[in-house]
Amino acid sequence: MADTYAKLIFIPAPGVGHIMSTVEIAKLLVSRDQRLSITVLVIKPPSVDSGTAINVYIESLAKNTIDHISFIQLPQDEISLIHDPKDLMSFFNVFIPSHCKYVRNIVADMTSQPDSGRIAGFVIDMFCTCMIDVANEFNVPTYVFFTSNAAFLGFNFYIQTLSDVMKKDIIEIKNSDTEISVPSFVKPLPTKLFWDLVHTREGLDFVLRSFRKLRGVKGIMVNTFLELETHAIESLSDDINIPQVYPVGPILNLEGGPSVKKPFDDYIIRWLDSQPPSSIVFLCFGSLGSFDEAQVKEIARGLEHSGHGFLWSLRRPPSDDQKSIFPSDYVDPRVVLPEGFLERTAGIGKVIGWAPQTAVLAHQAVGGFVSHCGWNSLLESLWFGVPSATWPMYAEQQMNAFEMVVDLGLAVEIKLDYRKDVFTSKDYNTVGVVTSEEIGSGIRRLMEDNDVRKRVKEMSAKGRSGVVDGGSSYASVGLLIQDFLNR
Incomplete structure (x- = not known):
């Protein structure tokens, strides 16, 4: 009987967006075929961040009962306990590999059990390529669940080709302040928008090692859909040296995950209930997004200049002496806002701390989203048909913003090249303070450009159609399941 089942081992990276997306794709797979059984091996972030939302979420997983899915929290050793969360390269090169054993x-324990059934594959995050070696020890194929987009996946394979095959110096290219043609992007990509990890030799070495290994995996699931990234997906399919790509998205956690601030959700939603349809611009910059006081004041002035209602998730940056990269909420936001701002905007706007993002985007009063351009956030905004204005901050978000604005015409620009170091205590960004005039102008375009709004609504319908029977992602998931079962 056990042989009729295919067991999968999922290993997500210990980031809230990565884990939530992984859980959602696992739920989708087992709902589509009851012959699949999934064990999610959870790498817990360093203990110094034990109070953050990601750990609240991880702890909740063990309490949930999901048919055919089980969760095992991996132990932590001394490396885990002393790891500095601001040391990004140590996180990739030491912290995650410390969990391989x-x-x-x-x-080994699973496979030694009588009637344990066969393991059909490991499904790993792109930051967990060290686990490929473990899978190989058990003669088990590896698949990747790529939580970002197809254009970015293609960029990384192309960077590896430029370095290994064409013998180009990627750091030199990145510093050239020019544009290069990347096959997975429609338009030439400015080198200043390259993601953070290829800005340094150490980061580049990690990317090159990772994508050399990813060329040998059995398949890559990408959290996107064919109608959204037709060009990028076709470019990946045309390259015979890239594994089979399965567009399986949009994979979304529409419940938003657990939070200690759930009671506050009702207050926010009640306020939105009192606003006209599509009248509110929502500003939210992700789990790591925060600004210094000078930039906060410019955002406030820009909101006033825009003339539009707003809901602003304003977070306090972590202090230099904190062993954390996560912002917190202000006790009183007046300490950083312009004098009298809250009083002047009381009738049209709200400044809050943490926000229930999916619930807000789903609300009919929300007509625009000023976003850090994390891929999950952009997919959520598309799902709900809410156009975005781009304000990227770190990782690959500048490239996401470029694709949405320039390649796809599904967003408007506030900035494409803003970049902030959220992983150290350095207080800098690449473009200086974004002015209130730029912010106000961007918000007006966001709320008043009907062409972008129409395209976003059309793409929303395509995304929703893609995940149901007869849709492109539905078919792609079916092919993937068949591959698991055939093994």
């Missing part, structure tokens, strides 16, 4: 032990 625990994965090896768990899989």
Whole structure:
């Protein structure tokens, strides 16, 4: 009987967006075919961040009962306990690999059980390529769940080709302040928008090692859909040296995940209930997004100049002496806002701390989204038909913003090249303070450009159609399941 089942080992990276997306794709797979059984091996972030939303979420997983899905929280050793969360390269090169031995032990125990059934594959995050070696030890194929988009996936493979095959110096290219033609992007990509990790030799070395290994995996699931990234997906399919790509998205956690601030949700939603349809611009910059006082004041002035109602998730940056990269909420936001701002905007706007993002985007009063351009956030805004204005901050968000604005015409620009170092205590960004005039102008375009709004609504319908029977992602998931079962 056990042989009729295919067991999968999922290993997400320990980031809230990565884990939530992984859980959602696992739920989708087992709902589509009851012959699949999934064990999610959870790498817990360093203990110094134990109070953050990601750990609240991880702790909740063990309490949830999901048919055919189980969760095992991996132990932490001394490396985990002393790891500095602001040391990004150590996180990738030391912290995550320190968990390989625990994965090896768990899989060995699983395979030694009588009637345990076969393991059809490991499904790993792009930041967990060290786990490919563990899978190989058990003669198990590896698949990747790529939580970002197809254009960015293609960029990384192209960077690896430029370096290894064409013998180009990527750091030199990145510093050239020019544009290069990347096959997965429609328009030439400005080199100043390259993602953070290829800005340094150490980061570049990690990317090159990772994508050399990813060329050998069995398949890559991408959180996107064919109608959204037709060009990028076709460019990946045309390259015979890239594994089979399965567009399976949009994969979304529409419940938003658990939070200690759930009671506050009702207050926000009640306020939105009192606003006219599509009248509110929502500003939210992700789990790591925050600004210094000078930039906060410019945002406030820009909102006043825009003339539009707003809901602003304003977060306090972590202090230099904190062993954390996560912002917190202000006790009183007046300490950083212009004098009298809250009083002047009381009738049209709200300044809040943490926000229930999916619930807000789903609300009919919300007509625009000023976003840091994390891929999950952009997919959520598309799902709900809410156009975005781009204000990227870190990682690959500048490239996401470029694709949405320039390649796809599904967003408007506030900035494409803004970049802030959220992983150290350095207080800098690449473009200086974004002025209130730029912000106000961007918000007006966001709320008043009917062409962008129409395209976003059309893409929303295509995304929703893609995940149901007869849709492109539905078919792609079916092919993937068949591949699991055939093994």
